[in-house]
Amino acid sequence: MSQTTAVHGEKISLLRVLGPAHVWALGVGIVLVGEYMGWNFAVGKGGMIAALIACWVAGLLYTCVAMIDSEVTSTVAAAGGQYAQAKHIVGPLMAFNVGLYLVFAYTMLEAANAITLGYLVQTVGTMAGFADVHDKPFIVLTIMFLAWLNYRGVYATLTVNLILTAIAFVAILILFAAVKPWSNELLNHQAMLNGLPYGWLGVIASLHFGLWYYLGIEGTCQAAEEVRSPARSLPLGTMTGIMTLLIAATMTWYVCSGLMPWEYLGQAVTPLFDAARLTNSMPLMVLLFVGTVFSTLASANGCINDASRAWFSMGRDRYLPTWFGAVHPKNRTPYRSIVFLVPVALVFAYFAPLDQVITFSILSGLLGYTYMSLNVILFRRKWPLGMIKRGYIHPFHPLPALVLLLLCSVTYFAVFLGYGTQLIAMLIFFVVASLWFHFHRYQYVRRGDQFTMQWPRPVGY
């Protein structure tokens, strides 16, 4: 065979090599950094108790997300995850928007992780007594190294994520055991808990950062085209992922809220590392610092994986130029999408402030969750149970979808309280992008080719 000629019938596809553990590593890996930093701004918004309520309310929101996602994605085994779901269940315009939500959410989160890693290295340099240390070289190195890893192959990428994530999770378990939660020797919740200093409005405001405990677990769907057994691996990896995060989030809140006053915790940069410092144990400090760095790396790594798959899928369907729909013939990765998103992440990591980058990521995620609640209601209505085979059936339908919709509405209000301008700017951006897609781009889409699932005709059509 000549390498320059495509022989009739031969295709290059993404490589099916992943198992449930990789799916778990992808989902939890993206999120676990939120336990190491970020969630604690919820404490600043509404106090300790508000942060706990936010932790569990957001936990409920994401349990709904995980259940809904597990059911739908077990039938739509395609890269692009929620984008491919939207294409089949709602329609092209929704799919285009969902694809953009995904790319924005993950690329912004990747940039935020790179900024954080640069900050951590800079802090170490300053603590070691060096003058005039910079974070920029390490921000760029993080993005370039992880992009290179993703470029080389999905198996190595997500195996690295599995190791990094497992170590970061075990570090939280060890810290929890080390502070002896059964005694008051180190923890002092009675003195630290301060009720609701800003009342119930503070509770609602804290929901904004409560999302940080779990933001990104839905990213497991992006691996759909690269897992060996999508119908089994995706629900298994996603559901074990959300269980892991619920445990890690509650432990994190318990340890930190018993060690630090809320005035400090509410603005701390690395709360879990700070908690380890307060135990006066050097091994714990080293372990939690390593956990912080590893969780940040794992998150950025998973984000590159997910953003590139979403971008690749849109290119493959001609929603974007088909050039992006190419697969590397040896590495079997969407190499052009990976390379294209590198400068995008670099620009945001280099020039944008961290809180703005995080807020844009949260908003994109939130728009995606809102779509998911409507999507699953349409899915069950158009293809009721028994009509197509599902790898997982989520219970109590439509209750999870309605709860998800309600919690998303409350969280929009919470985000509006702190970042109203960004919320409106983002909505305007998506309206303009939708107009561009509808009036310009959609003419290039081969309408019949984009629907690939072998499903029966939906009810009512």
Next chain:
Amino acid sequence: MNSFQILEYAAWAISAVLGLYMLFDMIRIDRTYDEELLTSSREGDIEDTLVIDPPHQGGHK
């Protein structure tokens, strides 16, 4: 120049090498393979027999 500055230069250098590697490899692949083959992936295609496997898995070289 202190050792942290050396680390910073090393970070810039490694970043440049990795970036150039991806860029040159992308150009090499684009020139070596037919565009039709590179963009032949289709959503929902899971028949392994139609798929080119990498050499270490017994596929085409």
